[in-house]
Amino acid sequence: MINIHRPRRSVLYMPGANTRALEKAKTLAADSLILDLEDAVAPDAKVAARANILAALETGFGHREAVVRINGLNTPWGADDLSAFANSKADAIVLPKVESASQIQEVATMLDKAGARSDLTIWAMIETPMAIFKLQEIASAHPKLEALVLGTSDLVKDLHARHTPSRVETLTALSLSVLVARAYGLCVLDGVHLSLDDEEGLRLSCIQGRDMGFDGKTLIHPKQIELANEFFGPSPLEITEAQERIAAYDAAIQAGAGIAVLNGKLIEELHIQDAKRILALAKAIESFASN
Structure with a gap:
């Protein structure tokens, strides 16, 4: 896998x-x-x-x-x-x-x-x-x-x-x-x-x-x-957007909603999965660059 x-x-x-x-x-x-x-x-x-x-x-x-x-x-x-x-x-x-x-x-x-x-x-x-x-x-x-x-x-x-x-x-x-x-x-x-x-x-x-x-x-x-x-590799903009999507979604869940809206766009669980993938990749790249 x-x-x-x-x-x-x-x-x-x-x-x-x-x-x-x-x-x-x-x-x-x-x-x-x-x-x-x-x-x-x-x-x-x-x-x-x-x-x-x-x-x-x-x-x-x-x-x-x-x-x-x-x-x-x-x-x-x-x-x-x-x-x-x-x-x-x-x-x-x-x-x-x-x-x-x-x-x-x-x-x-x-x-x-x-x-x-x-x-x-x-x-x-x-x-x-x-x-x-x-x-x-x-x-x-x-x-x-x-x-x-x-x-x-x-x-x-x-x-x-x-x-x-x-x-x-x-x-x-x-x-x-x-x-x-x-x-x-x-x-x-x-x-x-x-x-x-x-x-x-x-x-x-x-x-x-x-x-x-x-x-x-x-x-x-x-x-x-x-x-x-x-x-x-993810661009700085993609990394920022991924972080913002996760934060907006977490806030919506805390408020009892199942979805969030960020900059006029709907955010669901599927978008969070992809955001987490982008951030994991960015973290790995950063780790490699420091070696």
Whole structure:
């Protein structure tokens, strides 16, 4: 289940083969790091990258969440990846190209047999048309599943579509992923923005993903972290409004009313639940910033 006290505004992919990048990651303002053994690592560098990530995990990444994207279990490296990180200091295992509940269940079983920590969770990459059709099956596969991660680059390729500024080519998949994540209490992370020099495009993509309901955005370069943190974290205005809603509602309850009105807007219990979520997230972000 999603941990609302864990900010995941910015989730940066870091190639496991690059030791300098892994070291630099310990200084970045990203909330989470996906330490990658799959797409970002050439076949002849897989074993060395695995060792690099294991060594980096031993020294830790501070408050940053460290998750490892292993190779698929149908590859020559996947089983060894999973075995290597089952008892590591990783926070989660990211499984690529998930298309069925059985893939999640297989990973969970292998982790249990390896004696993995009970709090080591699984993230599922949603990056194929079949994955979209199987979203509900995947989301309900196992209690260890914590997050859905959209792989929009692979999805666009498989659709024979084109990347557009509006992302019309993936809107159906994005919306369905958010709906399923919310229905099953999972975190859901938006796909990457591929153009490193297109700051305005990244800004619009972040705003769109936030407004759709995503918890954060996956990133391919440190220069993208600042915008993701800005748009996927609560603004000062949102924090103030959340505090005011709670205060107004509490006052109404004390007065024997079941609802409150603030600045001409009706406030009910559902608005208070969301206000408390916003304040919990803001508190967690503040705590991270002080570390």
